Amino acid sequence: xxxxxxxxxxxxxxxxxxxxxxxxxxxxxxxxxxxxxxxxxxxxxxxxxxxxxxxxxxxxxxxxxxxxxxxxxxxxxxxxxxxxxxxxxxxxxxxxxxxxxxxxxxxxxxxxxxxxxxxxxxxxxxxxxxxxxxxxxxxxxxxxxxxxxxxxxxxxxxxxxxxxxxxxxxxxxxxxxxxxxxxxxxxxxxxxxxxxxxxxxxxxxxxxxxxxxxxxxxxxxxxxxxxxxxxxxxxxxxxxxxxxxxxxxxxxxxxxxxxxxxxxxxxxxxxxxxxxxxxxxxxxxxxxxxxxxxxxxxxxxxxxxxxxxxxxxxxxxxxxxxxxxxxxxxxxxxxxxxxxxxxxxxxxxxxxxxxxxxxxxxxxxxxxxxxxxxxxxxxxxxxxxxxxxxxxxxxxxxxxxxxxxxxxxxxxxxxxxxxxxxxxxxxxxxxxxxxxxxxxxxxxxxxxxxxxxxxxxxxxxxxxxxxxxxxxxxxxxxx
Amino acid sequence: xxxxxxxxxxxxxxxxxxxxxxxxxxxxxxxxxxxxxxxxxxxxxxxxxxxxxxxxxxxxxxxxxxxxxxxxxxxxxxxxxxxxxxxxxxxxxxxxxxxxxxxxxxxxxxxxxxxxxxxxxxxxxxxxxxxxxxxxxxxxxxxxxxxxxxxxxxxxxxxxxxxxxxxxxxxxxxxxxxxxxxxxxxxxxxxxxxxxxxxxxxxxxxxxxxxxxxxxxxxxxxxxxxxxxxxxxxxxxxxxxxxxxxxxxxxxxxxxxxxxxxxxxxxxxxxxxxxxxxxxxxxxxxxxxxxxxxxxxxxxxxxxxxxxxxxxxxxxxxxxxxxxxxxxxxxxxxxxxxxxxxxxxxxxxxxxxxxxxxxxxxxxxxxxxxxxxxxxxxxxxxxxxxxxxxxxxxxxxxxxxxxxxxxxxxxxxxxxxxxxxxxxxxxxxxxxxxxxxxxxxxxxxxxxxxxxxxxxxxxxxxxxxxxxxxxxxxxxxxxxxxxxxx
Numbered sequence: 001x002x003x004x005x006x007x008x009x010x011x012x013x014x015x016x017x018x019x020x021x022x023x024x025x026x027x028x029x030x031x032x033x034x035x036x037x038x039x040x041x042x043x044x045x046x047x048x049x050x051x052x053x054x055x056x057x058x059x060x061x062x063x064x065x066x067x068x069x070x071x072x073x074x075x076x077x078x079x080x081x082x083x084x085x086x087x088x089x090x091x092x093x094x095x096x097x098x099x100x101x102x103x104x105x106x107x108x109x110x111x112x113x114x115x116x117x118x119x120x121x122x123x124x125x126x127x128x129x130x131x132x133x134x135x136x137x138x139x140x141x142x143x144x145x146x147x148x149x150x151x152x153x154x155x156x157x158x159x160x161x162x163x164x165x166x167x168x169x170x171x172x173x174x175x176x177x178x179x180x181x182x183x184x185x186x187x188x189x190x191x192x193x194x195x196x197x198x199x200x201x202x203x204x205x206x207x208x209x210x211x212x213x214x215x216x217x218x219x220x221x222x223x224x225x226x227x228x229x230x231x232x233x234x235x236x237x238x239x240x241x242x243x244x245x246x247x248x249x250x251x252x253x254x255x256x257x258x259x260x261x262x263x264x265x266x267x268x269x270x271x272x273x274x275x276x277x278x279x280x281x282x283x284x285x286x287x288x289x290x291x292x293x294x295x296x297x298x299x300x301x302x303x304x305x306x307x308x309x310x311x312x313x314x315x316x317x318x319x320x321x322x323x324x325x326x327x328x329x330x331x332x333x334x335x336x337x338x339x340x341x342x343x344x345x346x347x348x349x350x351x352x353x354x355x356x357x358x359x360x361x362x363x364x365x366x367x368x369x370x371x372x373x374x375x376x377x378x379x380x381x382x383x384x385x386x387x388x389x390x391x392x393x394x395x396x397x398x399x400x401x402x403x404x405x406x407x408x409x410x411x412x413x414x415x416x417x418x419x420x421x422x423x424x425x426x427x428x429x430x431x432x433x434x435x436x437x438x439x440x441x442x443x444x445x446x447x448x449x450x451x452x453x454x455x456x457x458x459x460x461x462x463x464x465x466x467x468x469x470x471x472x473x474x475x476x477x478x479x
Numbered sequence: 480x481x482x483x484x485x486x487x488x489x490x491x492x493x494x495x496x497x498x499x500x501x502x503x504x505x506x507x508x509x510x511x512x513x514x515x516x517x518x519x520x521x522x523x524x525x526x527x528x529x530x531x532x533x534x535x536x537x538x539x540x541x542x543x544x545x546x547x548x549x550x551x552x553x554x555x556x557x558x559x560x561x562x563x564x565x566x567x568x569x570x571x572x573x574x575x576x577x578x579x580x581x582x583x584x585x586x587x588x589x590x591x592x593x594x595x596x597x598x599x600x601x602x603x604x605x606x607x608x609x610x611x612x613x614x615x616x617x618x619x620x621x622x623x624x625x626x627x628x629x630x631x632x633x634x635x636x637x638x639x640x641x642x643x644x645x646x647x648x649x650x651x652x653x654x655x656x657x658x659x660x661x662x663x664x665x666x667x668x669x670x671x672x673x674x675x676x677x678x679x680x681x682x683x684x685x686x687x688x689x690x691x692x693x694x695x696x697x698x699x700x701x702x703x704x705x706x707x708x709x710x711x712x713x714x715x716x717x718x719x720x721x722x723x724x725x726x727x728x729x730x731x732x733x734x735x736x737x738x739x740x741x742x743x744x745x746x747x748x749x750x751x752x753x754x755x756x757x758x759x760x761x762x763x764x765x766x767x768x769x770x771x772x773x774x775x776x777x778x779x780x781x782x783x784x785x786x787x788x789x790x791x792x793x794x795x796x797x798x799x800x801x802x803x804x805x806x807x808x809x810x811x812x813x814x815x816x817x818x819x820x821x822x823x824x825x826x827x828x829x830x831x832x833x834x835x836x837x838x839x840x841x842x843x844x845x846x847x848x849x850x851x852x853x854x855x856x857x858x859x860x861x862x863x864x865x866x867x868x869x870x871x872x873x874x875x876x877x878x879x880x881x882x883x884x885x886x887x888x889x890x891x892x893x894x895x896x897x898x899x900x901x902x903x904x905x906x907x908x909x910x911x912x913x914x915x916x917x918x919x920x921x922x923x924x925x926x927x928x929x930x931x932x933x934x935x936x937x938x939x940x941x942x943x944x945x946x947x948x949x950x951x952x953x954x955x956x957x958x959x960x961x962x963x964x965x
Binding site: 378381383384385389393396397400401408412415416419420423424426427430431464465466469470473 | 543544545546547612613616617620623624627628635638639642643646647650651653654657658661
């Protein structure tokens with residue numbers, strides 16, 4: 001480790017230092033505004049930090065963290081997602097009693113945790129990042145003072161997430177016992193693994209599947225998504241899941257994990273169950289947050305196709321490229337969807353405007369928000385000219401190349417089912433507005449600007465994805 | 480002005496029309512009308528300008544997503560030109576048909592109308608499979624809004640069903656396209672979505688059969704062929720008049736176009752192997768569509784089922800795959816475009832005036848609205864295949880060509896012409912003749928606006944029936960180029 005290495009860690013240094021400034025600032029000026037804008041400044045500085053020192057691929061720092069293209073791309077996504085969350089939380093929290101200052105501090109801390117996971121090359125780094133992220137999330141989920149659902153959601157997440165972390169930790173311990181190393185790149189490929197090592201990996205995958213809410217480890221997802229405040233749900237769906245996707249991707253690439261038949265079969269079952277189960281259960285929902293929860297289960301299921309392809313296609317880099325393209329699309333679509341729900345819920349109402357009937361006539365009441373929500377629904381459904389289609393295109397291409405027919409067919413069937421429930425949301429918005437279902441609000445222009453930017457991103461990179469593809473391929477050293 | 484500009488102009492005009500509503504509530508429909516009339520003239524100009532040496536009236540090539548060998552390739556050959564012409568012309572009809580029907584949100588309505596047309600123009604000209612797929616899917620979204628927002632009493636259900644059927648079959652198409660591209664990549668080492676490069680891809684017979692089936696299902700859903708037709712009666716019946724006109728007149732043609740352009744040329748052996756089942760489906764569609772049409776009491780639903788019957792001839796003709804049958808299929812596409820558009824417009828006009836589509840509540844309309852009666856009679860007769868009108872030429876050529884391939888199926892399909900006479904005349908009888916229904920009191924007859932487009936479409940059908948040579952000449956080189964059997 002040299003001073004030069006610190007440059008590689010620039011985003012981490014910036015966010016950590018910024019967070020300290022943030023804490024001090026909030027202690028002196030206790031107003032939500034100061035806290036929000038300091039958080040925004042720290043996050044923007046972090047994004048700038050990514051650009052300042054674009055790292056060489058695979059800089060390994062003492063074996064603990066790796067800052068490569070994968071890390072950098074994810075850090076960018078996580079920082080932008082945190083920014084969007086901060087903006088959406090502004091009026092959401094302003095309309096509710098309680099103090100909002102700590103919210104933004106926790107948000108920045110959680111993002112730091114996710115970024116640490118994004119760079120983890122060592123189980124200790126993984127756990128460190130995971131716990132920073134999770135502990136912050138417990139509080140963020142239960143943040144609103146009044147109301148039962150956030151508390152219930154927070155408690156559920158606390159207990160179940162704790163169980164999952166413990167399971168994973170046990171698995172790690174077993175692997176360490178057998179192989180004597182905690183470094184991802186020293187684990188070696190699965191050819192020579194003992195039964196205990198395999199068992200350890202199974203336990204690890206179970207823990208990871210919980211965090212990714214892959215079926216059948218998804219039970220917590222709908223309840224927590226529904227109970228958590230809408231901006232936090234968006235954060236939970238994107239950053240928290242995305243970090244774990246990066247971890248499993250890096251681990252699978254380093255160890256060639258899925259060349260082991262047992263690991264591959266576990267992944268296969270998880271993916272198929274998630275794609276089919278997530279979509280079928282989403283059909284039954286009348287609450288948008290629950291609907292999006294099941295939809296996110298299905299989407300992570302689609303993403304698993306890229307991981308399964310890692311061991312089955314000629315160049316694994318293409319699978320990693322698919323993962324990143326999918327994550328980018330998934331981040332934009334989910335943030336737009338939850339952002340729209342946050343904006344609609346940013347009223348004095350004690351509950352979120354998350355029942356499907358709350359959307360009635362939205363097209364004519366709040367055209368901008370409803371257009372973006374429509375765009376995100378169409379993108380999630382995978383309609384062309386949106387990022388969602390490019391993501392699906394990538395996944396199917398990779399799946400076809402790896403001859404993963406079972407998975408590809410599950411994706412096709414899952415997406416077919418999905419069209420129904422995504423469109424239902426759109427249909428409800430086009431209905432004539434009845435009585436005011438919840439208080440009308442004038443969403444502040446900042447939130448609407450952020451929401452519009454997300455919608456435009458979904459469309460622009462859907463219509464002309466070449467710049468995004470070039471960025472991803474450059475970061476991965478493919479172009 | 481070329482195909483790409485046309486698409487961009489339609490897209491932009493849609494946006495402008497949407498915004499223009501703020502300034503003047505009448506502006507959106509005038510914008511659409513003017514843009515579409517100008518577009519019609521431009522397409523006509525392109526036709527008169529003649530084709531270049533390779534038979535193209537226009538071509539556009541631009542890089543798009545080089546990572547996957549995807550480019551913007553738009554070629555306008557005779558077949559494409561003809562269908563694009565039909566598209567913009569029926570666009571004008573649709574705008575006129577909905578002139579006074581739409582009472583709210585004019586801007587968004589016209590925007591969706593123009594965007595659908597832009598998507599259809601793209602479908603008819605795209606020569607890159609990725610681009611084709613994008614247009615194929617994207618044209619459905621504004622169409623979905625047309626049905627879901629301005630449709631009739633059961634619009635939500637109909638719009639959802641329409642979208643589900645076409646999207647799900649679209650997924651199969653996507654999977655088939657990607658597999659085809661991958662197989663081509665494995666063989667040649669070049670990753671490309673260009674139609675011309677993918678022609679003649681060597682592959683295993685079984686795989687080719689499944690891929691062909693993927694394309695086939697996607698296009699037959701849109702055509703629609705029995706048993707994948709069930710979305711159509713609902714969508715057509717519930718859509719606003721302009722939506723029905725576009726659906727029946729143009730969108731169904733995209734399915735037929737796909738069969739001609741992609742299914743058989745890309746997978747000739749597999750298509751040959753599948754010839755009999757496909758022709759059987761065509762013959763069944765002809766008879767079943769006619770039979771169902773006769774059993775309807777709803778004016779619009781009857782016309783919707785008659786579309787299934789007419790498009791069955793196209794399926795029959797395409798899979799007979801000889802010059803006569805294919806030329807017949809092309810003429811049938813154009814003729815059906817006009818006759819069904821006119822009948823749907825008539826149905827819309829009646830619904831707007833009587834607030835019902837039930838033929839039981841009509842009757843004796845001829846006495847109250849003679850101009851409507853004459854128009855109805857003309858298009859009913861056109862629909863039943865009266866010699867001298869376009870439909871006759873189309874169906875006759877298809878039967879002639881199909882006869883050389885399979886006598887039994889041709890005979891079955893020929894029964895469809897008799898069934899067509901039965902349901903068409905029964906439509907006329909139930910709504911326009913018989914005792915005068917009290918509901919029709921004070922009905923206003925067609926005005927100049929409606930009459931002018933009706934006359935336009937009638938003239939087109941007569942021209943097609945008496946002198947189909949221009950259409951045949953336009954499609955002949957294309958059809959020959961696709962490798963049709965003599």
